[in-house]
Amino acid sequence: MPSDRSAVTLAVSTVVFALRPDPATGALTLWLPLVRRIREPYEGMWALPGGPLGEDEDLAASARRTLDVTTGLQPHYLEQLYCFGDVDRSPSQRVVSVVYWTLVRADEDASALERPGAENVEWFAADDVATHPGRLAFDHTTILAYALDRLRAKITYSPIAHAFLPAEFTLAELRAVYEGVLRRPLDPANFRRQILAQGTVEPTGGHREGTRHRPPALYRSNPARSRATLTIPADQEIPS
Amino acid sequence: MPSDRSAVTLAVSTVVFALRPDPATGALTLWLPLVRRIREPYEGMWALPGGPLGEDEDLAASARRTLDVTTGLQPHYLEQLYCFGDVDRSPSQRVVSVVYWTLVRADEDASALERPGAENVEWFAADDVATHPGRLAFDHTTILAYALDRLRAKITYSPIAHAFLPAEFTLAELRAVYEGVLRRPLDPANFRRQILAQGTVEPTGGHREGTRHRPPALYRSNPARSRATLTIPADQEIPS
Structure with a gap:
């Protein structure tokens, strides 16, 4: 445990996965909400919902707060995914991001859709974003690809699929x-x-x-x- | 991603597990090194090896540095375990700890034993420490118990046991x-x-x-x- 403050900023971001039916076939596809950045670095690019951790805020509470503000979602399933801390992941300052992930039920997704969305928030097909590097700010493409891998692995050995239902x-x-x-x-x-x-x-x-x-x-x-x-x-x- | 620095200190700590034979029976038991705190808070109590993240240091590099300094271990197996960030886990300031864990082979353990140990570092039987709350500083008893649970779960569905061999x-x-x-x-x-x-x-x-x-x-x-x-x-x- 340190006695000095480290010069590192801590952020909390969240990967949200919802399964939405294809209008033509009805087959389900993974979607996630992204937030358009309105300042540098990466102004105009898309990023995972998140922000700096408040000093009086637990990690999961921070994730829930930014999710509610950006998407109106108050999901029942929220888990820590991984902590990303490479030295060069943010150009202007050292930022370590604790990333949570949430799996959204259809009824939760429907409530969020009914609500007027926050400005600069849009939903995207997850695999489409993950396979087009350069659309997302920072290392968020890496984070999204990691989350997809984890979901596809974990569904084979745990009942995590139930969280969508x-x-x-x-x-x-x-x-x-x-x-x-x-x-x-x-x-x-x-x-x-x-x-x-x-x-x-x-x-x-x-x-x-x-x-x-x-x-x-x-x-x-x-x-x-x-x-x-x-x-x-x-x-x-x-x-x- | 934040534009302001958050007032949170980030630390990296590591749970080290080595399997050591009981002198009488030869049966293997989990042991881990702990560091005695030489200042407040929790002066005189034991803590996981760790310290504040350096601004130019990756998370795993920080874990490796403090492990080397305290135990002389340079383990081949090092993985992120979890990030602990409850608001009240440190009395004097807000500290979020990214915790790594490492599984030590017998030959790595033997090299560490041959080397003169750092002052204020001792090895303990892991389950003995985990079941006696109050011996460890901060929430480190909780962290150790979590690591033991994860190890005992993961050994049943992954080849993690090989890391000890x-x-x-x-x-x-x-x-x-x-x-x-x-x-x-x-x-x-x-x-x-x-x-x-x-x-x-x-x-x-x-x-x-x-x-x-x-x-x-x-x-x-x-x-x-x-x-x-x-x-x-x-x-x-x-x-x-």
Whole structure:
């Protein structure tokens, strides 16, 4: 622990991921909000929502404040992603950014869309931005690519996909989340078998009404398996 | 990104884990080095090695510098663990700590032991310290407990255990690492079957010589499965 103040500025920024349907196909795609910079450095370019940490503000509180101001979002899922601190990541001064990420449910996204957006805030297709370096200020393209990698990795070994969904969902809705995040179709029967084998969801006993054929069963997160692959079973099996 | 400097000090600290054998039983236990504080706040108490981030220093470079100064360790495995930034975690000023962690091989640990230790640095049994709140300054007991939790979780779904071992190792040596980290015996036959099923190790073709019975086979990390559970196989299987 230091006794002197370091000459480093600390900022908190957030990568927001929402899954929005393609108007033509209905397939889900990852989108995120960006803020247009109105001063140097990088004036006119886009950046992740964020700002300097207030002296009396916890890290997550700072992320929530700038998210609310820029997008109106008050997301239920907010986690620390990584701390980025390379010496040369900001041209004019040394800035270390603690980056959070949030996954937005469709209903949260809809509320944010209804609200008049803050000036200089727009939503973009995440992979389009991540694959066009030079659109984002600072090292934010690197941060976005890292967040996409983490999401695509974590969805394969944790129930993080549930954060995009309401409390009750069908297996088809869950599969659509996986397909949107992973950007490829998954075999419905294989998907069903593997998700049920994981034990990360449990049937609610209810069904989705209002569909044409037989109503599909509803599921919810199984709280006992919220860290499914992180649990070592009592019989000393090491999950592969 | 901020245009003003925030009034927050940024520090970098490191949790170092080495596995040391119990003199009586030979069983491995997690140990870590701590630094005795020589000024207020928390004068006389123990803290993780660390200090304020230099303005021209990357985060990992800062962790490596303080580790070298305090313990002589220059570990090959160093990763960011988490950023701790609660408002009240330091009494006199606002400090945000980016915490790294490192896993030390026995040969690295032996080199550090041969070297005269820095004044006010001692090694402690990690779980003993973590379960006695009040021995560590600031929120370092919380940080240590978090690091232990992460290590015990991550060893079940990643090849992180290899970081404690030299490039070539027997399955019995690998099992001893798991047993030391998880603090309980594992069935040798089950362990062997599961590790080989994971595909995270591959035989070198060589054997450990100098043993009394038939020489055990040597293994090394399989680079193709360095992020074993993070890989989605081509057949669209979702790892459970």
